[in-house]
Amino acid sequence: MGLKAHAMVLEKFNQPLVCKEFEISDIPRGSILVEILSAGVCGSDVHMFRGEDPRVPLPIILGHEGAGRVVEVNGEKRDLNGELLKPGDLIVWNRGITCGECYWCKVSKEPYLCPNRMVYGINRGCSEYPHLRGCYSSHIVLDPETDVLKVSEKDDLDVLAMAMCSGATAYHAFDEYPESFAGKTVVIQGAGPLGLFGVVIARSLGAEKVVVIAGSPNRLKLAEEIGADLTFNRRETSAEERRKAIMDITHGRGADFVLEATGDSRALLEGAELLRRGGFYAVAGVAVPQDPVPFKVYEWLVLKSATFKGIWVSDTSHFVKTVSITSRNYQLLSKLITHRLPLKEANRALELMESREALKVILYPEG
The missing domain is CATH 3.40.50.720 (NAD(P)-binding Rossmann-like Domain)
Structure with missing residues (x-):
């Protein structure tokens, strides 16, 4: 498979994101190639852009809130409900991946505290293949360990995408x-x-x-x-x-x-x-x-x-519960989205968030 993806890349802190093209051939075994249909711009993205989050490597494709359509699955992958994933399926995913082996994953049962937690668009750079590890992109490659939920054409992908961070973190607070x-x-x-x-x-x-x-x-x-x-x-x-x-x-x-x-x-x-x-x-x-x-x-x-x-981030249980509550409140939660922009205007999106002119911005890769 040969695919050319484009993404907005942060190469230097406090400098505009740059549009880059990435060529993707074979994806790693067990991975999922996803076409991004909706990407949320989080307030924390501004902190990362400014170099205020010590977790962020450079260069990086920002964006940890996303929803999309499966393009390819290398091997067999099922969602959290046991449904087999195939090309064409609409999905959302947990932004973080924990190691499953440390004290916090295995003993204290607090995986959100995993010191080895990897997060798309936050601590995963784009210098190494397959590059596409953030949602400010036309595509993303999800690791085999990523927790995924299949959704339907009836679901509001914009609202689901923005729920992946602030929604899941808020649910974590109430869940405690x-x-x-x-x-x-x-x-x-x-x-x-x-x-x-x-x-x-x-x-x-x-x-x-x-x-x-x-x-x-x-x-x-x-x-x-x-x-x-x-x-x-x-x-x-x-x-x-x-x-x-x-x-x-x-x-x-x-x-x-x-x-x-x-x-x-x-x-x-x-x-x-x-x-x-x-x-x-x-x-x-x-x-x-x-x-x-x-x-x-x-x-x-x-x-x-x-x-x-x-309350530090969230885990898979919060992700699942957030999707459930969000799916019953699309009409209410859609009111949070104040701006919808094409991906190429990601720099403007960050400016809108930093100035607080925007409450929530959604980016569309093909917009």
């Missing part, structure tokens, strides 16, 4: 909560894709009240459209006003579950005050090293007997 969400009050800090996926997940899991705190009126309006009961513009209200309002709706207790989805460590300073005694705080948005923040160990942690849980 040891209780039922029925009757619970959830506070979400941040109204980017991570926080807004959190709104839909909280609703799907039965939360009684969902509150969103953010600084964009447009995003807060969208949060209400997709299920938030109460929203606060942090630029127009004080932290004390927000705390009092949340205490009022929870009979003076505070929130049962708080999700940090801002990407800013300083959000903890408010979030900890909103949490009830015995509450659960999930920190999911902080994705790169930041300055330390002062933490009141006695007041926020000990006296409240609270749980503060870091």
